[in-house]
Amino acid sequence: MSNPSDGSWRSAVIYQVYIRSFADGDGDGVGDIAGLRSRLPYLADLGVDAIWINPWYPSPLADGGYDVADYRDIHPAFGTLDDAERLITEAHDLGLRVILDIVPNHTSDQHVWFQQALAAAPGSPERERYVFRDGQGEDGSLPPNDWHAAFGGPAWSRTPDGQWYLHLFAPEQPDLNWDNPEVRAVFESILRFWFDLGVDGFRIDVAHGMVKDPALPDLGLPEFRVLAEEGQDHPHWDRDGIHGIFRSWRAIADSYAGRRLFVAEAHVRPGRLADYLRPDELHTAFNFDFLKCPLEADELREVIDRSMSDLAAVGAPATWVLSNHDETRHVTRYGRAYTGVTAPLRNRHQPTDLALGTRRARAAALLMLALPGGAYIYQGEELGLYEVEDLPEEVLQDPTWERSGHTLRGRDGCRVPLPWSGDTPPFGFGPPGSTPWLPQPRDWKAYTAEANQADPASMLHLYRSALSLRRAHAGLSGEEFRWLDGPQGTLLFERGHGLLCAVNLSHRSVRLPEACSPLIASGPLDKDGLLPSDTTVWLRRD
Structure with a gap:
């Protein structure tokens, strides 16, 4: 992918690397930078323009790395900053750009800021970096409001001194206070840190949730919802104040030669996404309407039309995506009677016809890659991988499993380490004899990159051929x-x-x-x- 200044990011195909599960270079069962570096030629040969790497920062991994303890370093299990710089250089040498995940809505509870906040008094500058409030009731023993957390339970946890702190996700992920100028300034310096190292852009986690109504009013809802209701002035989703932050981020990106790319993870109501992609804000955003759409002609046409017309109003391109690290793999979804997303946080209810799902997934891939705009490929979809829905309970690590009282299995099924070669686990994910952090199904021997490469009719060959045509054909x-x-x-x-x-x-x-x-x-x-x-x-x- 060339630098965004020439507009080529508008049609870029970006490959999502869930680094824990991509390739293990040192044999500890966890994917790492060494493993990713060894597979860069595979990605270049696939024909993608860039890679997006899920969080690789130091983290207790309470939520797969989305609980960041230090935004300017690398988790020791993944490598070092020197390894990261070598990766960026080698990727660029192969014509691949590098996009990182940034997590600005919340930090880890092990971040130095939150540890300082816990040690400080209520009302202190240290606590002003987060959202601390007194509780309700005579003794303050009730949460400040009725908000719910994404992974189950209330969105508030109480500290030993009696105050409460907000966490829209896990308790280990306290929400930052984006009304605090210090928070804004530090994140601007984080962007510059990685841009200076050669990173080409950022995917912004929970881009629609960073700004909260300071009054923190009750929502009156029985459970967590990822979207605001139509016409609702939602107190923590999609608030107008977010756009000033993104305008300042865009100015930073544009100050670099060739500019840099931003893509938003913004779950918003139809018609609202374009607000994030105005010419002085972000460049692109994930198209969740397309991902969640059933594989039915009339509904797809409506989503495609709406996506392109809404974004054309601000001069932004659409982007298309079928799967990611938070959603059930689309081979499995499309193999069921209802082909739209049934949230992976819920237990499976329907059997899957894998032959049907694979046939539909192949059709959906060619549809996605023929549409104008950009596209995202989630690692393993080019191999035809399906959701692993029978992982043993004792290996599940998604926070939803514990927070739901072991009733919701979570997202681990789409995060199982990739199979690269051979007939038995770890299928080349790591050295022989190593044990991946999540177990791979034994029948994945038919899905390895090696097996795909040997079959001219495989999913891998379909993706490679389609991406080659997409680059070569003037019509696309x-x-x-x-x-x-x-x-x-x-x-x-x-x-x-x-x-x-x-x-x-x-x-x-x-x-x-x-x-x-x-x-x-x-x-x-x-x-x-x-x-x-x-x-x-x-x-x-x-």
């Missing part, structure tokens, strides 16, 4: 897009001049447009040239 390089008429239950659109994408999500084979030749298909076409169900094809006009 711009943002021109128009719908064409097609049979019920299908999507048909044209990119540029002469490249068509046809997606058949109906229950019958359909005829392809006339005077067109297939460039790539997610599965075999019928002998008479019809497009089967759950299949996507890219076509060139003859």
Whole structure:
């Protein structure tokens, strides 16, 4: 990916590296920078433009690294700052840009700031960096309000001196007070620290949640919700005050030669995402509406239209994503009767038809990569991996498992370490004899990168071929897009001049447009040239 100044970030394909589960270089069972460096040629050969690395900072790992204890260093299990600099240099040499995760809504409870806050008195400057409040009731023994935490239970924990602190996620993740100028200044210096080391951008965790209503009013809701209700002035989601912060961040990014990229994780109501992507704010944002959409033609068309029209109003590109480290892998979702997201925080309810899910996942991948804008690939989706839903209870590490009283299994099933080679675990994830931090299914021997490479019809070859065509074909390089008429239950659109994408999500084979030749298909076409169900094809006009 070239620097964003030339606009190429608008169509970049970015590969998400969940570093604990990508590749283990030292044999301790945990993925690390050494393992990632060894696999950079694989990623360059895949054809992506950049990598996004989930948090690699020092952390107690109460929430998989999203509880950061030091924003300017590397977790010892992952390597050192010198290792990180070498990785950035080697990635750049291969034409890959590097995007880091930044977690500005909260820190770890082991961060020096929070330890200082606990040791300080109520009302002190140390506590003003976080959201501390007195409790309700005569003795202050009730939480300050009725807010709920994402991983279960109340969003407040009490300190030994009787005050309460806010944590919208786990108790080990106290929320920062973004009305505090010191908090704002320190995070600006963190951005500069990594930009100076050569990092090309940041994915912003919980970008919609950093600013709170200082009055902290009750919500009146029975449980945590990730979105504000329509028309609601929500006290901790998607508040207008966030945009001033992002304007200052954008000014910092633009001060660097070639500029740097920001992508927001912002769960907001339809129509609100564009506010984050105005020309002086962030560059792109994850498209959760697309990720959560059922694999049905009418609903997909509505989401695609709305995404592109909303963002076009501020001159921003859409981005498309099918899976990530927080959601059930889409091979599993698409193998069920309902193909949209059923939150991975809930226990599974339906059996999965993996053959069906794989066929639909291949079709969805070609659809995603044919759309104008950027795209994100979650590690392992290019291998066809499915959600591991039968992990033994004793290995589960997602905080939801404990916070829910062992009723919700959490997100570990999409974070199982990748299989690279061989017939038995650890499948090349680490040296022979090492034990990955989460166990891999034995039947993943058919899903390794090595096995995929040996099969010309594999998911890996599909991704490589599609990404190569995406780079080479002039029709996919711009943002021109128009719908064409097609049979019920299908999507048909044209990119540029002469490249068509046809997606058949109906229950019958359909005829392809006339005077067109297939460039790539997610599965075999019928002998008479019809497009089967759950299949996507890219076509060139003859």
